Amino acid sequence: MNDVPRLSARTLARARQDVEQPGYDRARVTPGIVHLGIGNFHRAHQAVYVDDCLAADPGWGIVGASLRRPDMRDALAPQDGLYTLAVRDGDTTRARIIGSLCEVVYSDKGTAELLTRMCDPAIRIVSLTVTEKGYCRSPATGDLDTAHAGIRADLAAPGTPSTVPGLLAEAFRARRAAGVAPFTVLSCDNLPSNGRTVRRVVAQFAAAREEALAAFIESEVAFPETMVDRIVPATTDDDRAEIAALTGLEDAWPVITEPFSQWVIEDAFSADRPDFAAAGAQMVADVAPFETMKLRMLNGAHSALAYFGQLAGHETVSDAMGDPALARFVAALWDEVMPTLAMGRNELTGYCDALTARFLNPALRHRTAQIAMDGSQKVPQRLLATIADRRGRGLAHTALTRAVGAWIAYVGHAGGKVDDPMADRFTDLAASVLPDMAGFARQMVREKAVFGALAEDIAFADAVAEAVVMLDRKGVSAALAP
Template sequence: MRLTKDTVDHAAARRPGYDRARVTPGIVHLGVGNFHRAHQAVFVDDCLASDGTWGIRGVSMRRPDMRDALAPQDGLYTLAVKDGASTEARIIGSILDVLVATEGVEPVLAALTDPATRIVSLTVTEKGYCRDPATGDLDPENAGIKADLARPGRPATVPGLLVEALRRRRRAGVAPFTVLSCDNLPSNGKTLGRIVGQYAALADGALSEWIAGHVAFPSSMVDRIVPATSDADRAEVEALIGLEDAWPVVTEPFTQWVIEDMFPAGRPDLAAAGAELVTDVEPFERMKLRMLNGAHSTLAYFGQLLGHETVADAMADDALARLIARVMDEAAATLDLPASDLARYGTALRTRFRNPALKHRTAQIALDGSQKIPQRLLGTIADAHAAGKPWDGLASGVAAWIAFLQQGPVDDPMAGRFSALAARHADPVHHANAVLGLREVFGTLSDADWFTSRMRSLVQTMADAGPRAVLPQ
């Protein structure tokens, strides 16, 4: 039997504690993937028993896979929380349906302009923001942005979609929604607000002013490790709950959501569900970006170079585990939080990374490095150097990324350029010089001899003696 609203009562799992038939949509989420389903959708699911007006309408920005998996299941899916050898299953019912933007944007715009929609949240990853990596601002030369500006009624990008929806709401006299970014970007709310404002300024100056004065863009910090779902996961979940689930989601016990409490159109009681509502998210997001995400990227690239398929595999490599401890310590030294809190956080991270139940693939984390490396490692290196603090472990992660680029085709917005550089420069140091010259990635670090000379030295050592030669002994 397939998991559906008619069979859910047969599931050997915790089931929604509310009448799902009475739930109505109040949130539209752009970018329905595993992370959203293991994180924000779970928090919302915990709120629906007390307020059923906050159901989620999901939007897949590119592919129909998620819609095709969840539609026959009436939006229901299994959350499998794995801790060592134990697995706890729970059925999540907060996602009511999933729209596919590439199959027609009007249904998406109808959902966004519905007065019941009071929050639009996003997990579209860094590239969905259509930013210029060098400046962090909207890239007006982005092909998708240029196309959307030419045909504003049929937007395909996130900025174009949000601005067109807000334009229609303003014209209809409907109050604007709150736009809640849940992506791993510094000051993600401010960043998204700036991007949307810059797009609106290109499209309609008066609309840009209205958005600046009326639309809230709270920042948030999200944290939960969510691997890609495998066929083995599907089989395990089916055996566990007694029903077939086309796309369950597997995750860890730990979850964290820190949110800037700025919701003029209202919000569910997320604090009661365990979220932290604060006035300033920045200290928390910097801690996560630099300690967790920076360490994750370092593990991913060394893991790929050394043949470690998962994060847990990589952490079982003692030398790599020592490097990750160093990366976290170096990152912590750049943060303005109590040292004892940072030490506890680092210990918790390393415990999470070692969880063998999570098959979090290093290849998955290694995607889109050109977008991730500046936020996760380069800013930390610049701050550590300016403060006269150690940064060699952090630099090793960047060197591993450069070596990874030379190995072959990568999944990255700059993949074409990286492939051309790898083909043109067989010598590892010459290749490193070419990559380091990419200012859209490295910014002013491209001209900093203290940085580039150290990178060349690390790359040369790795080329001569292998990646292990730069790991702590």
């Protein structure tokens, strides 16, 4: 693509005429938000809502923080933070240039530069998409994982933190010492009660440092609940080539997404905020019903499709959902989930219809392997919480149990060597038990860090083991046959 100019502030005017561009003067934009864990989802979701707010108030630009790798900084710095949002629907792709990102911060020398940005009085919101594992919490209890190597290191040297709880606690300590009001912490990750969850781990970290700091965080800092929803697959080289042809500009890291986008936010902030409602977000008093619906129906089905899809050789969600056996299974899964939710049956049925259409969208190419990552962190809230609800009501949970079995079969077929924070533990279990898949399943269910109280339930372990053996012996289609 050497003959195509690179996207930047200087070349923006050379974009094709049908490409939407920022509707505000970027020279007037100043940072008001620091975002931890900048990746494709944030750039396709929250950064777009912020982009829609900047014409009315340019003081809400975003400083993105890349916490683990320099890739995003290296891709976007030559582009002055500009990137392309490509919305795919069937055979149609619409391109838009997003300008809300002011800079991306990364340093292999530590987080001092990031902490400086977080302590700037102009920063009134710190938002996060760091995935479930980024909060260094126990999935089973929700408490801070004090055995986590990063947490131990941050408690030993709290002034040079590397973890999310350590960064937030140190930023609050420094702002408090300087007489600067605290920012709002806005988690946008798929965690149950994400605001309260993040408050809990940050306060627990702070308490291990200084009780007064923990008390300050508990009383003065807002942690609104949120629910986010948009399907955003990983970007490929084919995507980059398509975007260059579509826009007339080379983009090192465009982001691909679907037309649907939803952001539900508890309207409880420490200070002021952008007019998110004007940009299409839903500002509500209680996020919980929306969050639970999305976690259990969309995310639960996504994870199930990912694990069954990996076992059946389906590369993408649309391929998996196009498999009649898996489509029937997802419908059965939703039938089990719906009685655990607060919404009415008609509303939930409409939501299922919309999810089916989204899952079948072939243009997204959302890879099952990507969704299958970090199962130990996702399965508890996406599947096990629903199982616990149904068991408490005396209801069966056959489809949900099969979904858990698909995860364990996926881990077992990989010999435990999966992309997961608990991969070392899974590898040890596999080495000690396999090829006995039933035994492996029972050992996995005994992992309290994932299964909590269910780890003690022999009948549940037997049901999961049966599902795993069926998948191993018969394959996905036959195991899911009516």
